[in-house]
Amino acid sequence: xxxLEHIYWLTGLMMAGVSIVNARDRTNPRRFNNTAFxxxxxxxxxxxxxxxxxxxxxxxxxxxxxxxxxxxxQSKSEGSSREEREASAHRxxxxxxxxxxxxxxxxxxxxxxxxxxxxxxxxxxxVKQVTVISLAIATIIALAIGMSMLRPPLSAxxxxxxxLLDAVGWAAVLPQMLxxxxxxFALAGVGNVVSGIxxxxxxxxxxxxxxxxxxxxxxxxxxxxxxxxxAFPVMTAGIGLPLIVQxxxxxxTIMAAIGMLSGFCGTLMTPMAANxxxxxxxxxxxxxxxxxxxxxxPTALALLAANILLMNFLxxxx
Amino acid sequence: MFSxxxxxxxxxxxxxxxNPLLVVTVAGLATGIAGGLAPLEVVAAFGKAFITSRYVxxxxxxxxxxxxxxxxxxxxxxxxxxxxxxxxxxxxxLLVYFALRQITAALGLTSLGGHPQMVRPLIAPMAEGxxxxxxxxxxxxxxxxxRANAAAVDNIALFFGEDIFIAIGSILLIRxxxxxxxIHVEPTQLAIxxxxxxxxxxxxxxxxxxxxxxxxxxxxxxxxxxx
Numbered sequence: 401x402x403x404l405e406h407i408y409w410l411t412g413l414m415m416a417g418v419s420i421v422n423a424r425d426r427t428n429p430r431r432f433n434n435t436a437f438x439x440x441x442x443x444x445x446x447x448x449x450x451x452x453x454x455x456x457x458x459x460x461x462x463x464x465x466x467x468x469x470x471x472x473x474q475s476k477s478e479g480s481s482r483e484e485r486e487a488s489a490h491r492x493x494x495x496x497x498x499x500x501x502x503x504x505x506x507x508x509x510x511x512x513x514x515x516x517x518x519x520x521x522x523x524x525x526x527v528k529q530v531t532v533i534s535l536a537i538a539t540i541i542a543l544a545i546g547m548s549m550l551r552p553p554l555s556a557x558x559x560x561x562x563x564l565l566d567a568v569g570w571a572a573v574l575p576q577m578l579x580x581x582x583x584x585f586a587l588a589g590v591g592n593v594v595s596g597i598x599x600x601x602x603x604x605x606x607x608x609x610x611x612x613x614x615x616x617x618x619x620x621x622x623x624x625x626x627x628x629x630x631a632f633p634v635m636t637a638g639i640g641l642p643l644i645v646q647x648x649x650x651x652x653t654i655m656a657a658i659g660m661l662s663g664f665c666g667t668l669m670t671p672m673a674a675n676x677x678x679x680x681x682x683x684x685x686x687x688x689x690x691x692x693x694x695x696x697x698p699t700a701l702a703l704l705a706a707n708i709l710l711m712n713f714l715x716x717x718x
Numbered sequence: 719m720f721s722x723x724x725x726x727x728x729x730x731x732x733x734x735x736x737n738p739l740l741v742v743t744v745a746g747l748a749t750g751i752a753g754g755l756a757p758l759e760v761v762a763a764f765g766k767a768f769i770t771s772r773y774v775x776x777x778x779x780x781x782x783x784x785x786x787x788x789x790x791x792x793x794x795x796x797x798x799x800x801x802x803x804x805x806x807x808x809x810x811x812l813l814v815y816f817a818l819r820q821i822t823a824a825l826g827l828t829s830l831g832g833h834p835q836m837v838r839p840l841i842a843p844m845a846e847g848x849x850x851x852x853x854x855x856x857x858x859x860x861x862x863x864x865r866a867n868a869a870a871v872d873n874i875a876l877f878f879g880e881d882i883f884i885a886i887g888s889i890l891l892i893r894x895x896x897x898x899x900x901i902h903v904e905p906t907q908l909a910i911x912x913x914x915x916x917x918x919x920x921x922x923x924x925x926x927x928x929x930x931x932x933x934x935x936x937x938x939x940x941x942x943x944x945x
Contacts, residue, residue, distance in 0.1 A: 680837065
């Protein structure tokens with residue numbers, strides 16, 4: 401059976417390759433920082449499941465120190481010129497889209513098909529992780545299509561991965577780091593403290609005030625945690641269930657559905673949701689790392705207001 | 719109360735623009751210690767949480783293919799395709815992607831998008847190419863603005879589309895949590911009540927996208943490029 405562990409090995413091999421390409425590149429003044437950073441990251445993928453927690457913790461701290469003391473650099477070499485790419489684009493035409501679109505198409509296909517394939521009574525892939533595993537398999541198929549079509553040197557994919565990954569830099573690891581921070585927040589009971597403050601300081605004796613507090617609280621707490629999934633249980637246990645549902649007789653289904661979406665408004669406004677808001681600025685080479693958030697804030701606020709109105713209007717109708 | 723120290727560190731760190739990896743690590747360690755763990759226990763807890771969160775990074779597996787295709791001119795081709803379409807403007811390109819992304823997400827096809835695999839190689843170059851059609855070579859600031867908008871479209875369409883699908887993570891989480899509290903809800907009901915917000919999201923962000931063309935026109939015609 402193909403499990404998440406196999407996909408981690410594959411990711412680890414890619415990170416190791418990126419590390420090695422960096423080690424051999426003399427045009428990057430900080431090449432050994434990059435080598436160490438991606439090298440340690442590779443180790444966490446290749447053997448992370450077997451390491452003692454403390455060892456993993458020190459590996460992570462090592463990565464952070466490498467990235468923050470003197471920092472990571474970028475290669476000055478390679479990269480094709482615009483003219484070369486224009487010529488190549490002209491030559492290949494729309495065929496270039498085939499491998500690119502193969503990624504989403506095969507991912508979706510995988511999520512549908514893999515659930516049904518069994519081998520000696522066992523499923524072919526771990527059904528709980530089917531989306532992630534399908535994505536990984538789809539990228540391998542896309543790579544095979546691309547390689548047989550373009551016939552670049554065998555080392556091209558890993559050199560290109562290095563170019564893009566170094567362009568993203570430490571931001572590539574930030575989402576994972578924030579997920580780890582969320583786990584520590586949960587361990588230390590940060591959520592209960594926050595909902596305690598909300599209950600103590602906000603006037604909650606009118607249904608409209610409670611609904612508004614719940615929706616805005618979901619958004620703000622999501623901004624702090626970077627994730628609506630972390631905010632939902634805390635806010636719903638602290639304010640939603642005792643007040644909206646039990647005290648004022650609101651409908652729990654409507655409250656929960658719109659409450660979660662209020663949290664998503666918060667996700668649009670916070671750098672803590674790094675994979676949605678910070679990583680794309682690195683990927684798109686934007687100088688302002690808050691550029692995406694700034695575009696999203698007006699929509700997020702308008703939508704939060706819409707959610708508050710919707711919840712006020714719908715939740716007490718029954 | 720003291721366990722909120724981590725939040726304070728994060729806010730201060732982000733405001734002072736320190737390296738976010740360092741800020742988050744320090745915040746995590748401080749939170750753990752404030753929560754009563756011994757220093758080595760905190761390091762271990764942090765390491766464990768980092769290892770169990772590795773699935774977040776699997777999306778980087780697309781980089782070798784995307785990089786190879788970019789080298790072969792994928793972005794340039796995406797621009798050229800849009801250049802061939804008279805009707806294509808930046809607003810319209812982004813609006814079409816917004817609608818497709820929201821609808822497919824609502825059908826559970828959340829992986830038909832994403833920043834590394836769709837926005838960087840295809841959508842952002844197409845949106846830029848549409849503007850180039852009309853205004854010629856773009857100032858760098860305009861390029862950045864268009865790209866940021868392309869990234870935002872992917873996020874907003876995904877967030878307010880996926881909750882209409884009954885088997886998505888957030889619906890399962892809501893259901894599990896309410897079950898623990900003795901309230902049974904149907905996933906289909908949760909999905910139905912996500913529709914009003916989804917419609918609002920389309921109206922609000924769709925309108926803003928349509929206004930983007932006007933903004934670009936005002937901006938680029940005020941400062942015409944030397945040509």
